[in-house]
Amino acid sequence: MVLTRYQLANLETGTESYRNKRKSTDHEDVLVADPPIVTISRSHQTQQDNSLDAPLKVDALLEQLDDYECSTLDALMMRWPSLHSRLKGMKPHLPPKKADNKPTLVLDLDETLLHTYRDMDNKYDVDYVLYDHHRTSRLLAGRLRPGVMDFLTWASDAFEIVVWTAGTRDYAMMARTCLDPNNQLITHILSRNSCIQVRSASALQVVYVKDLCALGRDLSKTFLVDNTPHAASLNLSNWIPIQAYVGGSSDTQLTELRQYLESHV
Numbered sequence: 001m002v003l004t005r006y007q008l009a010n011l012e013t014g015t016e017s018y019r020n021k022r023k024s025t026d027h028e029d030v031l032v033a034d035p036p037i038v039t040i041s042r043s044h045q046t047q048q049d050n051s052l053d054a055p056l057k058v059d060a061l062l063e064q065l066d067d068y069e070c071s072t073l074d075a076l077m078m079r080w081p082s083l084h085s086r087l088k089g090m091k092p093h094l095p096p097k098k099a100d101n102k103p104t105l106v107l108d109l110d111e112t113l114l115h116t117y118r119d120m121d122n123k124y125d126v127d128y129v130l131y132d133h134h135r136t137s138r139l140l141a142g143r144l145r146p147g148v149m150d151f152l153t154w155a156s157d158a159f160e161i162v163v164w165t166a167g168t169r170d171y172a173m174m175a176r177t178c179l180d181p182n183n184q185l186i187t188h189i190l191s192r193n194s195c196i197q198v199r200s201a202s203a204l205q206v207v208y209v210k211d212l213c214a215l216g217r218d219l220s221k222t223f224l225v226d227n228t229p230h231a232a233s234l235n236l237s238n239w240i241p242i243q244a245y246v247g248g249s250s251d252t253q254l255t256e257l258r259q260y261l262e263s264h265v
Helices: 008-023 026-030 047-052 067-088 148-158 169-179 253-264
Strands: 038-040 104-107 114-117 126-131 137-144 160-164 188-190 196-200 206-209 222-226 239-241
Touching: 114 169, 137 169, 148 160, 148 169, 148 253, 160 169, 169 188, 239 253
Parallel strands: 038 196, 104 160, 104 222, 160 188, 222 239
Antiparallel strands: 114 137, 126 137, 196 206
């Protein structure tokens, strides 16, 4: 079932401590020379630190995040004033919006619109060849989420459609040829290069955060559909969660998402 926009009533108590904390750290806005990748060491956190720096650890989010992700997001939020200052001087990721009143719908790609397999042994709808940085080719198979074409056709009339993936640009463009071969449904494509990369010093893993503030759009009319909570951590009130799609044929999430958008947006 498609959830509401993160159930704002539950979110309020979780973000209030962050708002109060940020009031006391506004001086960090002058720190504009932070590295582009935030490095976080969990070993430096104390129990007291965790209690102060955990504004996002509300129940609904904790159910979907492991300890590593929670720790990473906590630290990211504490660094956000300086990150936000740097964003103010950046060119928006998207060109100016057309003169219409359509809201902006940002859609994740992997496990939201389709599922990609790294082998050809599974049942698939599409296949494509990608090249890595060594120019070595790899054949991938994709399974489209049930109803995705109907959903995109409907949504393109009601929204400005932005597909934003944490994958590479080449992968995003290849997937677009499968989802929108005539370039009539998806308005913009964004990839990993437009994400904020967050890396933990105690792990090699990198998470990609999609900051809607960097799009140059009215946030009151911008929505992010993504199956990964950390991707929406900076704009939780704009987030519409969706269950991860892993290739099943009985999935109805996009039908439910359309019903939700028709009744709430």
